[in-house]
Amino acid sequence: MNMNTDFQQYAYIPLKQFSNRVWRTYEGGALIDKWKKDSPEVDGSLPEEWIMSTVTARGKGRPDNEGLSMVQTPSGTYSLKELVASNKELYLGKALADKFGTTGVLIKMLDSKERLTIQVHPDKDYAKTMLDSAFGKTESWYVLNKREINGEKSVIYMGFKEGVTREQWEILFKNQDIEGMLDCLHKIEVNPGDAYMIYGGVPHAIGSGCFLMEVQEPTDYTMRVEKVTLAGLTISDELIHQGVGEQNMLDCFHYDGCSYEEALKRWKVSPxxxxxxxxxxxxxxxxxxxxxxxxxxxxxxxxxxxxxxxxxxxxxxxxxxxxxxxxxxxxxxxxxxxxxxxxxxxxxxxxxxxxxxxxxxxxxxxxx
Structure with missing residues (x-):
């Protein structure tokens, strides 16, 4: 049987994916279990579900194909990536097939038991110059649920406060002054229904107890400024600066701080x-x-x-x-x-x- 023609017929039916949990440097996932009606509902090192993903996750010592979505078809299980490759125009649409040749998007469900590390993603220019990638990692968060963990409310950290300079940020990073770094960012309490855009270059961190959908550009490029996670996991240099070195990593941030009101105006979205x-x-x-x-x-x-x-x-x-x-x-x-x-x-x-x-x-x- 010709696989290609076989694959093409599946473009005409809805395709459901199998569960696709992905390892990350932080803990969580119980609310994903709850949503999926899986028991027991547990927090662990698979706090994300990647949806219709044709990209692999970046993590040392993890399976090569981790992150790739597998879908069910009448003749068995295939990766969405191989189905799309069989006929890009049919699966993606002509404009997308011509421009990117891939889905061009990554969708995740994310549930945090602990605060994620303070991080930033490259914008398109930085991604192109420093990482040789056509995509940066602009992303969005749509909050679906929340839970209090150890009495802490669900919050996000986003954007520099007014007056934060690269020099100041570099000193805090070198000293691994986590409280000092968090203090440079706006702390925003979140509720189900809240929506935020996180553009490349904007520092951010998801706090504990947030269950959200993240829609983003299809890369896994993240620059981190914390060398040890809250759970005590040491983060490799590769995951800190993606191979570009610490000075270049610090250049990935946009040092254009603003007031709290301005931060909400810039990044909070009203459905x-x-x-x-x-x-x-x-x-x-x-x-x-x-x-x-x-x-x-x-x-x-x-x-x-x-x-x-x-x-x-x-x-x-x-x-x-x-x-x-x-x-x-x-x-x-x-x-x-x-x-x-x-x-x-x-x-x-x-x-x-x-x-x-x-x-x-x-x-x-x-x-x-």
């Missing part, structure tokens, strides 16, 4: 309703007005609700945050339930979601 009926509400969260790197919308369906989505020439990914029901696509019916992650290729022209119970579906889109 907007773009379509609604008595059966559904469709909100846009991240769109072209924030970034051309990716998009995120949220479809809320009532009991026995329904809504149809038309393909606009590219693929999209549906993540079922809660609810259940059916998907009608190409005249066939498929089921969906809480915890499902579903890829709809560009070849699928229309998809209708019908819910039997109240449902929340997160819709992730590639670069525009």
């Amino acid at each position: 907007k309703t773009i379509d609604s009926s008595d059966k559904h509400t469709l909100n846009t969260i991240f769109n072209e007005s924030h970034t051309d790197c990716f998009g995120l919308s949220e479809l809320d369906l009532t009991v026995n609700g329904e809504h149809s989505l038309k393909s606009n020439g590219s693929f999209f990914v549906a993540v079922i945050y809660y609810g259940e029901g059916t998907i009608i696509s190409g005249g066939k019916e498929y089921s969906f339930a809480q915890g499902d992650e579903i890829f709809f290729s560009a070849a699928i022209e229309e998809v209708k979601f019908s819910s039997t119970i109240a449902s929340k579906i997160l819709l992730c889109y590639p670069p525009s």
Whole structure:
């Protein structure tokens, strides 16, 4: 049988991925277990679920293919990467296939039991010059749930306060003065429904007790300024500066501090309703007005609700945050339930979601 033609036929059906937990330097994951209805719900070193990923995770001594999403097809399990490679135009859509040749986006569910290390991601210019990458790592956070850990509220740290200089930051880094570094950043309490854009160059850290969806450019480039994690794990030089050295790593930060109010104005996003009926509400969260790197919308369906989505020439990914029901696509019916992650290729022209119970579906889109 010709694998290629075989693979191409799967572009016309919704593809569900198998669970895809990924090792990170911080602990968490219990709320992912809860969302997936897996028991026991445990915090450990697999605090992220990577969704429809065609990129591998960066981590020493980890499996080579860690991070790659595997999907189920009528003839077995394949990586999304190999399916897409069989016919990029069919799976991705012509514009995306021509421009990037990959999905151009990485989607994650992330649940933190401890604060993540203070970090920064490269912007496109830095990524190109220093890392020889077409993608930086602009990302977004959409908060879904939170929990208090050791009596601490769920917070994020983001952006330099006014007046922070590179010299000052370098001294704090050299001295590994973690409290001093945290004190240079805005500390923001978060609640479910909050949305933030994290552009390349902006320092940030997710605090403990945050369960969020992260939609981002498809790289795993992270510069870190803490050499030991909260749990006592020593971080390798490679994971500190990605091979560019400490001085270049410090240049990755944008030293353009601002007030707390200005920080919220720059980076906090207000979801907007773009379509609604008595059966559904469709909100846009991240769109072209924030970034051309990716998009995120949220479809809320009532009991026995329904809504149809038309393909606009590219693929999209549906993540079922809660609810259940059916998907009608190409005249066939498929089921969906809480915890499902579903890829709809560009070849699928229309998809209708019908819910039997109240449902929340997160819709992730590639670069525009």
